[in-house]
Amino acid sequence: MLDLISNQKISMPKAIIFDTDNTLYSYEPAHKAAIKSVAIKVKELFGINEIDFMGAYKTSRTEIKECLENTASSHSRLLYFQKTIERLDMGTRILTTLDLEQTYWRTFLANAMLFPGVKEFLQQLQNNGVKTANITDLTAQIQFRKMVYFGLDEYFDYVVTSEESGCDKPDIRPFKMALNKLKIGPENVWMIGDSPESDIYGAKTHFKMMTLQKIHKGVKVGIEQFSPDISFNHYSELIKLIKNLPE
Amino acid sequence: MHQVSRSLGLIWPDLFRDRIFITGLILKLFFVLLFIPDIQQEWFVSFMVQTFEQPSIDPWSSYLDLGGSLLSFPYGPIMFLAHFPSTFIGWIIDSSTGLNYFSGLGFRVSLLMADVLILAILLQQYEHRWKGLLIHYWLSPLVIFITYWHGQIDLIPVAILVLSIALLKKKKMLQSGLFFAGAVAAKHSMLIVLPFIAVYLWFKRGIVANVYKFIVFFLFAFLIIEGPLLFSDGFQQMVVNNRESGKIFWLYIPMSDTLKIYIVPLVYSLLLYSAWKLRRMNFDLLLATLGVAFCVVILLTPATPGWFLWISPMLAIHFSKGNAGFTSLGILFNWVFVSYNLIYSSGSDILFIQDFSMPILLSDFFIQPEVKSLLYTLIIALVTLITLKMFRDGVKGSDYYLGKKPIVIGISGGFGVGKTTFSSALAKLFGNEQVLKITEDSYYNWSPSSPMWKTVTPLNPRSSSLSKMIYDLRNMVESGLFKGYVYNAKCKEFKYKTKQRPRQVILLDSAFALYSKQLVEMEDVSFFLDMDDGLLTNNQKVNLRMVDLIEKDIDFKEYIQPQKLESDVAYKLLPVNQEITKIKLANNHVKLQVRIKDGLYCQELLRVLIGVCGLQVNVNQLTNKMDGLEIDIQGDIDVEDVKFASKIMIPELNEFIDDENGFLSGKLGLMQLIALIEIDHALKRRKV
Numbered sequence: 054m055l056d057l058i059s060n061q062k063i064s065m066p067k068a069i070i071f072d073t074d075n076t077l078y079s080y081e082p083a084h085k086a087a088i089k090s091v092a093i094k095v096k097e098l099f100g101i102n103e104i105d106f107m108g109a110y111k112t113s114r115t116e117i118k119e120c121l122e123n124t125a126s127s128h129s130r131l132l133y134f135q136k137t138i139e140r141l142d143m144g145t146r147i148l149t150t151l152d153l154e155q156t157y158w159r160t161f162l163a164n165a166m167l168f169p170g171v172k173e174f175l176q177q178l179q180n181n182g183v184k185t186a187n188i189t190d191l192t193a194q195i196q197f198r199k200m201v202y203f204g205l206d207e208y209f210d211y212v213v214t215s216e217e218s219g220c221d222k223p224d225i226r227p228f229k230m231a232l233n234k235l236k237i238g239p240e241n242v243w244m245i246g247d248s249p250e251s252d253i254y255g256a257k258t259h260f261k262m263m264t265l266q267k268i269h270k271g272v273k274v275g276i277e278q279f280s281p282d283i284s285f286n287h288y289s290e291l292i293k294l295i296k297n298l299p300e
Numbered sequence: 301m302h303q304v305s306r307s308l309g310l311i312w313p314d315l316f317r318d319r320i321f322i323t324g325l326i327l328k329l330f331f332v333l334l335f336i337p338d339i340q341q342e343w344f345v346s347f348m349v350q351t352f353e354q355p356s357i358d359p360w361s362s363y364l365d366l367g368g369s370l371l372s373f374p375y376g377p378i379m380f381l382a383h384f385p386s387t388f389i390g391w392i393i394d395s396s397t398g399l400n401y402f403s404g405l406g407f408r409v410s411l412l413m414a415d416v417l418i419l420a421i422l423l424q425q426y427e428h429r430w431k432g433l434l435i436h437y438w439l440s441p442l443v444i445f446i447t448y449w450h451g452q453i454d455l456i457p458v459a460i461l462v463l464s465i466a467l468l469k470k471k472k473m474l475q476s477g478l479f480f481a482g483a484v485a486a487k488h489s490m491l492i493v494l495p496f497i498a499v500y501l502w503f504k505r506g507i508v509a510n511v512y513k514f515i516v517f518f519l520f521a522f523l524i525i526e527g528p529l530l531f532s533d534g535f536q537q538m539v540v541n542n543r544e545s546g547k548i549f550w551l552y553i554p555m556s557d558t559l560k561i562y563i564v565p566l567v568y569s570l571l572l573y574s575a576w577k578l579r580r581m582n583f584d585l586l587l588a589t590l591g592v593a594f595c596v597v598i599l600l601t602p603a604t605p606g607w608f609l610w611i612s613p614m615l616a617i618h619f620s621k622g623n624a625g626f627t628s629l630g631i632l633f634n635w636v637f638v639s640y641n642l643i644y645s646s647g648s649d650i651l652f653i654q655d656f657s658m659p660i661l662l663s664d665f666f667i668q669p670e671v672k673s674l675l676y677t678l679i680i681a682l683v684t685l686i687t688l689k690m691f692r693d694g695v696k697g698s699d700y701y702l703g704k705k706p707i708v709i710g711i712s713g714g715f716g717v718g719k720t721t722f723s724s725a726l727a728k729l730f731g732n733e734q735v736l737k738i739t740e741d742s743y744y745n746w747s748p749s750s751p752m753w754k755t756v757t758p759l760n761p762r763s764s765s766l767s768k769m770i771y772d773l774r775n776m777v778e779s780g781l782f783k784g785y786v787y788n789a790k791c792k793e794f795k796y797k798t799k800q801r802p803r804q805v806i807l808l809d810s811a812f813a814l815y816s817k818q819l820v821e822m823e824d825v826s827f828f829l830d831m832d833d834g835l836l837t838n839n840q841k842v843n844l845r846m847v848d849l850i851e852k853d854i855d856f857k858e859y860i861q862p863q864k865l866e867s868d869v870a871y872k873l874l875p876v877n878q879e880i881t882k883i884k885l886a887n888n889h890v891k892l893q894v895r896i897k898d899g900l901y902c903q904e905l906l907r908v909l910i911g912v913c914g915l916q917v918n919v920n921q922l923t924n925k926m927d928g929l930e931i932d933i934q935g936d937i938d939v940e941d942v943k944f945a946s947k948i949m950i951p952e953l954n955e956f957i958d959d960e961n962g963f964l965s966g967k968l969g970l971m972q973l974i975a976l977i978e979i980d981h982a983l984k985r986r987k988v
Contacts, residue, residue, distance in 0.1 A: 079313075082313075152938070155914075155941070156940065159912075159944050162944075164310060169314075198914065201910065206907075286317075
């Protein structure tokens, strides 16, 4: 259900910036299936059970994130798996690490499904002449692969990855880079994302953009400084909203 | 881009967010809570409650000993177990409160769960028809009426059957066989489809490992479940010899006083033979065939309303295709069926409403036998139309309906370029047992020791009897007279045989596979293989001798190379850096160059190769655009990536190949993938 949270006047945007993970598709089921397939492979290769693997994986991921902070590499599954294998006292296994990363993303893509109505909404924006950009926190390679897999590569005018901007959201840099590419002022731009801390807070604090939060299972509406202007469950609600806005 | 089908675990969250589903669920919960079908209360629930009150390992005999009706529970032990948990909980509540409501409620809840399970499995298999399936299955008046108003419980065996079929599609033979045993042990009528499943499995042998496991585990599980009950008099009377089983002999043509022709077995046998003659069956066609098999029994016997539930998943699949005419026919059938049974079949008591009866039932008009018969005839006419259309669409709608004609694949190229390796890779995909190979060595004019080989190279058409090759291939395609190399499972290699049963795939592996126009016309798809001189193959010693021989001759350029233009796809392996020569074939510095004549699918292919497999791909524009498109592919590819790419690019063809073990990694895997995409398109063109 579309919920107008703030009193901000809504007018037709000239551009909309989207987050990718958990905004265009549901991240968690795909991740769960992917990490499970990696755990199975690790068991086949090293005889390490799933619980031990998951424990080592979580610790390794936390360490990498702490070490690399808000950078694209801090999300690298390749580094996570390298560290996990090392933590499991198997040394650095280069081929296996690459294999696990490929297994992870292959299974991830196989289980990732776009939210209903995403393509229709993007098509609607194209028809209305609204430009689109995508800001996403991960390495360009895998995010581009996701776009191609979902068939969204032709829908977005621009993409900014944290690898390109040098920093994850809510840092100002990826937003600034996207606006520069779009060549449109932030007052005419909407930001759609799922994360109140990264997407909503970043877009509101730095540029006072109109912010829309995608709500689904496991995502709660942000409050106070993380509160979006609009929250919605289904992209069909945004299609309706856009159709009813004056040009 | 096609997205691969998701696990059931990923379907549920989306399902419970769907408004149509929630609407249907609320409606069905309303029925479950408030409507108490007469037949359930009188027979099924009564049987279960009796068993809870006086537990027995043979509830059927115990029930009859206590004077129960033979009609109370004509179902197997799995039906009992499926209803057991929720009915038992209801019975405990009833026992402690002194009510007589919750046992029945529990019984109805298990039906609702089966209903949801069927929907989820259908959505998993046909996610692209999400809305259609929700409308035509979940909101189907037929399913709602029969299950929640009339009270028949056939949804349980149907749910188990659908689950078994879905597992069959995933090539999980063991689990599928076990679940099928469960379906039959819930209701014996499910055996109707066993011969059709056996035909489907027969077509899959060679592609799917251990197809026999289905039958073995089905029989094993079924014997374990029902074996002990075969000695139970009560089970024999109520289940095995119930009044419904005799209905297959109900319709007959009397030939004399003692001789009859039974129509149901006759039509059923003819249908089975038709299925056998299809020679190739995909999942959709299997479902359509199963639907038709059920329809034969329903149409030609005095079927009870519950039997119509057997075909409800198949009807929903077909109605959800979006064909307006067929959908209208379905809607009409649903309402005529519901109207008829509302008048002539028993219904439900409604909670809080005493002595409810439909005003329409009071009308004398509907009591007249002629009116009843006319309405029944209308139902049969509609089911007949739907059945015929379902079978026709199932057969014709299958992308790979090819009748008796096998797929003919031509593979041409010079010596030592890997034709045999490539044809073996394709044979592995299609299942060695389904493939017949024709190779040029069967058509040489001279024996290997003949002095003629000193003057004529094997690349000269004079060395081979091409007319005989054409004659043999034509015979195979048109007359089904097969001869050539077939797989010998004992020796694990292909051996030459002159008389062979028909095969689904013919691989023509010959340097002259595209030399003659007649051969090209008979081939559904053709490939040309080439290799850069700078590459070293594994059997280099032999090749050097051949290459020496060929280089001295102009035969290759004159007779073999021109065939490249005739091929649908031409592969060439060459070094990434042309200046570096003598690279081993397995080296990463080797790239695959592919020239595709009809590059309709190239955009999709590029997206998969770059986006999904992470390969480096260059598209080269050919001078003459009519020559097609040329792409260079570099990079290493894992077998799992090839499998994944095939699921995206050729989801339908995946059913006809051994996608578990047939794919290879590296360049050969890529060649397999592209070949399959080309074959997929060629078969679809052939269908048109």
